[in-house]
Amino acid sequence: MRHEKRTIRIQHELPNGRSINRQTKRFTYSEVVAFTDNFERVLGEGGFGVVYHGSLNGTQPIAVKLLSQSSVQGYKEFKAEVELLLRVHHVNLVSLVGYCDEEGHLALIYEYAPNGDLKQHLSGERGGSPLKWSSRLKIVIETAQGLEYLHTGCKPPMVHRDVKTTNILLDEHFHAKLADFGLSRSFPILEVKLMCQQQLLVLLDILIPILETITSQPVIQQTRERSHIAAWVGYMLTKGDIENVVDPRLNREYEPTSVWKALEIAISCVNSSSEKRPNMSQVINELKECLTLENSRQGGRPDMGSKSSVELSMSFTTEVTPSAR
Template sequence: LRWDGLNCTNADVSVPPRITSLNLSSSGLTGTIAAAIQSLTQLEKLDLSNNNLTGGVPEFLGNMKSLMFINLSGNNLNGSIPQALQRKGLELTVKGNPRLRVSDSSRKPLKKKVFVSIVASVASAAIAIAVLLLFLVHIKKRSKAVEDLPRPQSTPTVNDTFANKNSRRFTYSEVLKMTNNFQRVLGKGGFGMVYHGSINGSQQVAVKLLSQSSTQGYKEFKAEVDLLLRVHHTNLVTLVGYCYEGDHLALIYEFLPNGDLKQHLSGLEYLHIGCTPPMVHRDVKTANILLDENFKTKLADFGLSRSFQGGCESQDSTVIAGTCGYLDPEYCRTSRLAEKSDVYSYGVVLLEMITNQPVISEKCHIAEWVGSTLKRGDITEIMDPNLGGAYDSNSAWRAVELAMSCADPFSSKRPTMSQVISELKECIVCENSRMNNNGGIESQQVSIVLDTSVGPGAR
């Protein structure tokens, strides 16, 4: 059992290991750096680089005696650096924070690298996951740490499975050419940066390049290639090709020009019932739902996906994987991964779309907020105010109740994705009926393509 972003001591097997290194770089974190980090008393290395952290650099980091390396670069931190962090022997990197004031004394060290801040809620959740991982390490591997996943010395076996003539292997020089030396950045994630590219000046692509500081690696790379070569659906992003050359790993996808977020999709239903064996995505969130030029949705990012064998409805998962706020709480409690873990995440996405509220606010999770607000019986308190009340109240209630049933803490009470798609179609019918009764024209009607034909099994 190993998570590359976490290292710990293992000198005394009679006590749980202590965290010595925590790497949360390029993890999409937002908010301020959480005070919970100071509870990691043996922490020596902290990397929070290339996120979207805000606020100031906290004083408590300077009081952590074991901390020798901090990378806060590539964030939106402001204010000044505490004097305690400028002590001799501490390697601090703060580049890429334009609003952070750096004194002359703090510029003297020559080795300054990138460091990022953690959102309070996200950081707390990340540390909780780390503690769970440590506990599992303590139980399963008391005597020694698990060896790193060996990187193959030759071309990966996925080469042999590239029977699809529409997908192919690219050299690193070809990747450089298609991205114009990585000129245009589309985004970033746990795997690394995503760049815009063009093949032969005609086909536009998105190139996901593995970062050397990534918490993911070859294992997730191979998982995503294997899955996207075997499953094909109108609501799943298409893999054009890949690059595996030395230390250079890259995935090349179709380019979806309208970004991500906030549309209904039926790709999950296909993964659950149209694939053989069925698959669970494990990281359903608005940032992984992309839109093409016609605003048709595509489900993306399959590095954490998992297949089920022999018709099993659930499966043990030693490592909890996913995004804070979208993670199935039952999966977190039991480590039992199921298709309805995706349903929970999808319910959170629906709530996010309906309310236009963040998944995790300063007060609570979005499902808790909606649940408490529903008790007052006023749907307008929940709906996105930008809609201006222009919606059918019956379909709105049905959509909210559907989202809440998906986000039920107990998987047995959640619907299947097929049931979700069916209910969403009914909501759309109600909304279109309302618009027709109000004299709306056809072009104004809700028109969301929910392709529920699962087609052939995974190949």
């Protein structure tokens, strides 16, 4: 592919005339090589290319996403991510420190998240004690806050379209930083007849991380009764089986009402009736109530044989299967 077709034309003015974040800087490729010690330490890899650890001015840790020369789809996602991150800023969205666009070398430089991603902690890959239920709730709430900003604070509004626990990074204080915006798309203000489709797209952004955080299960697993996590959770709940839904690494150390309520919130996001689906602000408030319930839990192990007072909406049938992320 010829270089001129891969060049990203950065808009230095937003549509409303406000300038972009002036702290975002364009770097040369030689600077990127120096930041990463010639790409010595790999943090991760995806369809776009490789992410490397680096250091800015020898003091500020950074993550450098380098686009593979052969990645055609990756370039489209790369360009979308540049365009989005240059115009948005939120405490729960990963910050763009700078970028490189030089002679076919394309790189994004982000703030570094020293505690990796949420998936690593759910799977035990990072070692240490499993994340407590209260910690998981806080991370999901912060993720939802970042999504709410994309949905309501951006003009035009944005849908992430690829939210999963591998895309939820954790800083030194375990605060959530939503990343990987390559599949993000803006959506216009739609006519009333299309509003329910827009609402469903918005809510699917938060559905997967809630279910992954509760279950610590992969989104797709062919050996389950239902391969997609949403359909599987719905199937298990119609049988009243919560013990085999919740991550066993939690060792039943949680307030059961809090977990049932979180499951209800997730289920309501794909309710067949658009009137019964919450907006993102309502999702956040409901999740905060789950956290309050968990924080008020007294000592002792909860009895998971007892049913929660929360009435789960069993309209969530096994036919409801959101597209794989």
